[in-house]
Amino acid sequence: MIIEVKNVEKSYPTGHIVRKKITALRGVTFSVKEGETFGLLGHNGAGKTTLLKLLTGLIHPDSGEVSIFGESPSSLRAKQKIGFLPENPYFYTYLTPREILTFYGELFSISGKDIQNRVEDILKTVNLSSWADIPIKKFSKGMIQRVGVAQALINDPELLILDEPMTGLDPVGRKELKEIILSLKEHGKTIIFSSHILSDVEMICDRVAILIKGKIVEEGDIESLTAKHSTGYEIEIPKKYLKWVEQQNLHFKHQTNSLLLEFSTREEADKFLKELLREDIEILSFCPRRILLEDLFMEGYRRYAQD
């Protein structure tokens, strides 16, 4: 196991005079195998950042155990193999990307010539080569995020820990980052990342955990998670057929520009598809239901968020 988290609890002290506590994690247990891409899904305040900070030795659990490569997260041997992108990363603004990446490279004891080559490569990977010598204080949010991705890759890590890596990136940036992550995955790297954007997780991850109010409520590979819950098929048709649809005995949803007809089995859907063709009704799309992870997430949220 690359990551092992057992029964971890973590709370933050708040208040100056009266000491209170905010519980961020309530007994979290999970593990990540070598080569796996693991997605951590959760609402705002679910505890994703807390969990990832525990993995990097920035904070320590109140109780429970965290081990990375079989060692404590603070051990240098573990840290040597980790790349970490914090949520909304911040850098010394007076430095340029080249300077800051060189600095981070030196923390890994990469020396002289190797650093320069490595920095050059990474700047190219995250598309910052033309900004390499401009102080970071002049950067936009998305550009800073790219510096963040670059610093996480500087040591060619075995394990990547990314806290909401897609934030701040435009569609091009997102696509590029997805490609970077997928290529790292191909090279056998282990990746754990947090997100509340379900499609990102669905597209990249082998396995997910859904974190709600500091507890993991679902965990597993996406296929088996979604298969466990009801699946189905959807046919999308233009809005103008509303009258006709209402006459049929059907489940359907209104969308902005269309109607979504829902079927629980393939047979039912096929049968109705023929009906539509016979009536000469225009079909916009026909597909298996794709919002399952989202449903799961919402369901979990409804179930556990009350208490």
Add this chain to the structure above:
Amino acid sequence: MHRIKAVIVNTCREAIRNKLLYTVVFFLIILLGISSILGSFTMGEVSRFVINFGLAGIELLGVTMAIVTGTGIIYNEIQRKTIFTIIPKPIKRWEFILGKFLGLSIALLFQTILMLIVVILFLFIVGARVYPIILLGGLFIYLIIILTISITIFFSTFSSPILSGLFAATIYFIGNSLGELEVLISRISLSSGERLLIDFFYIILPNFSNLNIKNQVVHNTALPGGYALFSILYAVAYMLFMLLLATLIFEKKELY
């Protein structure tokens, strides 16, 4: 020790880029401004004045820089979240503190040397005699400065910049008057409990007055045998103790 060096270089670079050179220029301007009114004095008076004023200026600006920059050293790293990308890298927390301390110390060594050169040149220009003891004076001031850095870093591991600045400045002022305080106290009679309390403060507060040898520099009088060595050892020991406390606190600190 590649990684400590990286932190040192970076901290030093920040301090120098930020304000260090302005301080030296500021010092130069004040010194030049004052020189314009020195015409009517005798050579002895001028030399004494320049040494006194120059050394005091070096110390004051150095200590101010130590406190102003030192207070932010840990706190700002956390507040500005720059530490979140550093601590997860393979560096030990104590190495980070040590690197920060050494980086700022080197930057201020640079500042102290530059200012000392300014003072010495100035003495040459006005035609005063320069004795080598002025170098020892510079060294002692530098000890005061790095001692202040270590005290400031210690406070900054657990309190905000404004508070740690206040604490460090207070300690600097008290530490400076410890010598006079001792003279005062020796004149009054104390109960053994009071005596103990005073001894306690005497031990935990840094004795900056031990390190103040401006008078000896001005009058070019030799220091008592072993005095310099003792003072240097005292300063270094105190500094190491402060850094040790700072690391112990920082080692346990939750970074969020």
